[in-house]
Amino acid sequence: xxxxxxxxxxxxxxxxxxxxxxxxxxxxxxxxxxxxxxxxxxxxxxxxxxxxxxxxxxxxxxxxxxxxxxxxxxxxxxxxxxxxxxxxxxxxxxxxxxxxxxxxxxxxxxxxxxxxxxxxxxxxxxxxxxxxxxxxxxxxxxxxxxxxxxxxxxxxxxxxxxxxxxxxxxxxxxxxxxxxxxxxxxxxxxxxxxxxxxxxxxxxxxxxxxxxxxxxxxxxxxxxxxxxxxxxxxxxxxxxxxxxxxxxxxxxxxxxxxxxxxxxxxxxxxxxxxxxxxxxxxxxxxxxxxxxxxxxxxxxxxxxxxxxxxxxxxxxxxxxxxxxxxxxxxxxxxxxxxxxxxxxxxxxxxxxxxxxxxxxxxxxxxxxxxxxxxxxxxxxxxxxxxxxxxxxxxxxxxxxxxxxxxxxxxxxxxxxxxxxxxxxxxxxxxxxxxxxxxxxxxxxxxxxxxxxxxxxxxxxxxxxxxxxxxxxxxxxxxxxxxxxxxxxxxxxxxxxxxxxxxxxxxxxxxxxxxxxxxxxxxxxxxxxxxxxxxxxxxxxxxxxxxxxxxxxxxxxxxxxxxxxxxxxxxxxxxxxxxxxxxxxxxxxxxxxxxxxxxxxxxxxxxxxxxxxxxxxxxxxxxxxxxxxxxxxxxxxxxxxxxxxxxxxxxxxxxxxxxxxxxxxxxxxxxxxxxxxxxxxxxxxxxxx
DNA sequence: AATATCCGTATTTTT
DNA sequence: TACGGATATT
Numbered sequence: 001x002x003x004x005x006x007x008x009x010x011x012x013x014x015x016x017x018x019x020x021x022x023x024x025x026x027x028x029x030x031x032x033x034x035x036x037x038x039x040x041x042x043x044x045x046x047x048x049x050x051x052x053x054x055x056x057x058x059x060x061x062x063x064x065x066x067x068x069x070x071x072x073x074x075x076x077x078x079x080x081x082x083x084x085x086x087x088x089x090x091x092x093x094x095x096x097x098x099x100x101x102x103x104x105x106x107x108x109x110x111x112x113x114x115x116x117x118x119x120x121x122x123x124x125x126x127x128x129x130x131x132x133x134x135x136x137x138x139x140x141x142x143x144x145x146x147x148x149x150x151x152x153x154x155x156x157x158x159x160x161x162x163x164x165x166x167x168x169x170x171x172x173x174x175x176x177x178x179x180x181x182x183x184x185x186x187x188x189x190x191x192x193x194x195x196x197x198x199x200x201x202x203x204x205x206x207x208x209x210x211x212x213x214x215x216x217x218x219x220x221x222x223x224x225x226x227x228x229x230x231x232x233x234x235x236x237x238x239x240x241x242x243x244x245x246x247x248x249x250x251x252x253x254x255x256x257x258x259x260x261x262x263x264x265x266x267x268x269x270x271x272x273x274x275x276x277x278x279x280x281x282x283x284x285x286x287x288x289x290x291x292x293x294x295x296x297x298x299x300x301x302x303x304x305x306x307x308x309x310x311x312x313x314x315x316x317x318x319x320x321x322x323x324x325x326x327x328x329x330x331x332x333x334x335x336x337x338x339x340x341x342x343x344x345x346x347x348x349x350x351x352x353x354x355x356x357x358x359x360x361x362x363x364x365x366x367x368x369x370x371x372x373x374x375x376x377x378x379x380x381x382x383x384x385x386x387x388x389x390x391x392x393x394x395x396x397x398x399x400x401x402x403x404x405x406x407x408x409x410x411x412x413x414x415x416x417x418x419x420x421x422x423x424x425x426x427x428x429x430x431x432x433x434x435x436x437x438x439x440x441x442x443x444x445x446x447x448x449x450x451x452x453x454x455x456x457x458x459x460x461x462x463x464x465x466x467x468x469x470x471x472x473x474x475x476x477x478x479x480x481x482x483x484x485x486x487x488x489x490x491x492x493x494x495x496x497x498x499x500x501x502x503x504x505x506x507x508x509x510x511x512x513x514x515x516x517x518x519x520x521x522x523x524x525x526x527x528x529x530x531x532x533x534x535x536x537x538x539x540x541x542x543x544x545x546x547x548x549x550x551x552x553x554x555x556x557x558x559x560x561x562x563x564x565x566x567x568x569x570x571x572x573x574x575x576x577x578x579x580x581x582x583x584x585x586x587x588x589x590x591x592x593x594x595x596x597x598x599x600x601x602x603x604x605x606x607x608x609x610x611x612x613x614x615x616x617x618x619x620x621x622x623x624x625x626x627x628x629x630x631x632x633x634x635x636x637x638x639x640x641x642x643x644x645x646x647x648x649x650x651x652x653x654x655x656x657x658x659x660x661x662x663x664x665x666x667x668x669x670x671x672x673x674x675x676x677x678x679x680x681x682x683x684x685x686x687x688x
Numbered sequence: 689a690a691t692a693t694c695c696g697t698a699t700t701t702t703t
Numbered sequence: 704t705a706c707g708g709a710t711a712t713t
Contacts, residue, residue: 071703099703124703204703270701370700375704392701400706432690542703568701590700606701 031256033288040612041298049081102207112220122203162272215249225253236261300328306653332618365563388562392569492528578614584640
């Protein structure tokens with residue numbers, strides 16, 4: 001590396017400093033199909049960023065580069081790096097997730113394939129709701145026959161579309177208990193599809209589906225693809241069949257495609273992602289070259305050794321073996337805890353110890369399989385005044401009151417959106433599903449009439465009883481203010497009016513209306529950052545707040561806080577110290593995922609992903625006892641075992657730390673004593 | 689047909 | 704814990 005840097009006197013290519021030979025080869029590889037097989041911590045992000053920078057420096061306009069990433073966060077980070085290399089302009093690179101890019105392209109080119117550019121987007125929950133609406137129409141509500149519920153229907157639908165497999169095959173393979181109902185399901189899906197089209201809405205899957213059509217329909221395909229010279233895809237191991245097809249179609253019209261990924265880190269098969277994409281890339285794409293990155297710069301060698309040992313037990317073969325030149329003495333620790341409370345305490349102790357030793361809280365992460373696994377720990381962290389930010393599993397958009405508010409905005413944006421009307425109308429007292437349906441047909445929502453349902457609403461004489469009648473009057477007023485106004489209001493202003501309209505309704509409907517209304521104020525803050533209502537609605541569905549920090553806004557910039565994250569959301573991240581909690585069988589692998597061998601293998605990779613996030617220190621915790629009833633006073637509990645992915649014969653890569661002493665455990669149980677001291681101390685502190 | 693009440697219960701992971 | 708589902712009530 002040093003020699004290359006010395007030879008390189010052109011200051012514009014100074015960025016090459018620090019790239020090893022393979023990385024440099026990948027970054028500056030000619031404009032040919034390229035696959036970069038990048039093991040964990042091998043500098044994938046720098047390499048990809050440098051490849052983008054390389055294209056820009058060799059004359060490609062930034063806006064002619066398409067960078068597809070797994071999340072908006074990843075795109076931002078990468079473009080930040082590109083910018084540091086090439087200076088300004090990097091922000092003009094087309095970047096984002098497949099879905100976000102599809103949405104942008106569809107607004108530009110959709111008309112050519114029959115998509116109105118002002119469509120609104122259905123998220124997963126909306127998809128389920130619309131399917132449920134149709135399910136009821138098709139008469140599947142009766143209880144005598146069990147029929148897949150809305151969530152199941154949505155899962156079947158998405159898998160069918162994303163895997164590009166026939167429905168019957170998908171049902172037989174993944175939902176065998178629904179095999180008898182395939183015809184009925186197909187009929188629901190047909191209606192669903194027609195309905196979406198009539199309402200000018202696209203669901204998540206449509207974004208990919210229509211992009212794929214767009215990419216295959218000449219002449220517009222050429223027009224669309226000719227925007228780009230180079231297409232780069234990050235995390236290629238987590239793309240699905242549909243995404244691969246889109247990429248291959250783009251390939252026909254662009255100068256180069258580059259994919260980066262690691263089959264050992266594939267963790268999204270539940271979303272129909274398939275490692276086949278990356279494994280077969282070289283066979284499917286003519287003249288494709290491969291560069292493999294195996295030197296891990298992130299972790300110390302004992303940590304790499306342990307991760308290697310875990311993934312080596314995989315039934316599948318991964319052709320790389322990572323190595324690290326970073327020496328380190330400490331092996332990862334396997335820490336057995338008495339129970340969950342003990343685990344929380346030990347984690348907090350360890351976090352504070354690391355901080356005392358100089359590691360910032362934000363350089364420490366706690367990772368877990370499922371979002372709720374951190375619940376008890378969060379309580380303990382708050383009790384000890386340790387600030388934290390949680391990534392992943394944020395159900396903000398799924399909260400009923402948030403959906404209510406967004407549904408109103410979406411009606412303004414797209415007055416034919418059935419799901420939103422159905423939801424909004426039921427906000428009125430005494431209006432349930434049946435009355436909502438009646439009102440919707442009076443308004444001409446579906447089948448669509450020539451006159452906008454919003455206009456129809458203003459002259460609607462509804463046969464409702466009193467409380468609902470004045471509520472409806474208030475709603476008409478809101479519509480006049482917002483949707484019928486001459487010039488569109490800023491999204492935040494509109495949100496604020498919607499909130500005032502909702503206040504009395506929420507106070508009647510929800511127990512804790514105050515905190516819910518506070519959430520809506522947060523939403524106003526988000527809306528203020530968007531240029532328009534339409535942009536706001538798209539942004540929030542395609543890039544929902546991924547962490548508690550994203551929601552609270554950016555005021556905590558220079559404050560220090562611990563990172564909590566689901567393993568899925570930790571993808572791409574790295575921290576000095578990583579602690580994995582609930583590493584017990586039943587958690588990793590999750591009980592829900594022990595069905596077949598393939599899903600168990602994915603759980604193994606999940607643990608591997610978690611382990612490879614650590615730079616210097618890794619601790620794996622698992623509680624011996626799980627109480628059946630977390631709040632119960634009884635002692636009903638079951639015993640857990642360490643995850644099967646760390647069997648006896650690879651334990652030599654770890655330091656095993658035996659259960660803590662009895663005293664420590666009682667301390668954990670006897671909270672009262674401890675918190676008493678803490679409380680007294682806190683009081684005294686105020687006096688000093 | 690809508691709403692109140694009570695019930696267990698169950699939750700992976702995310703665009 | 705909140706939520707969805709089933710039952711009872713208006």
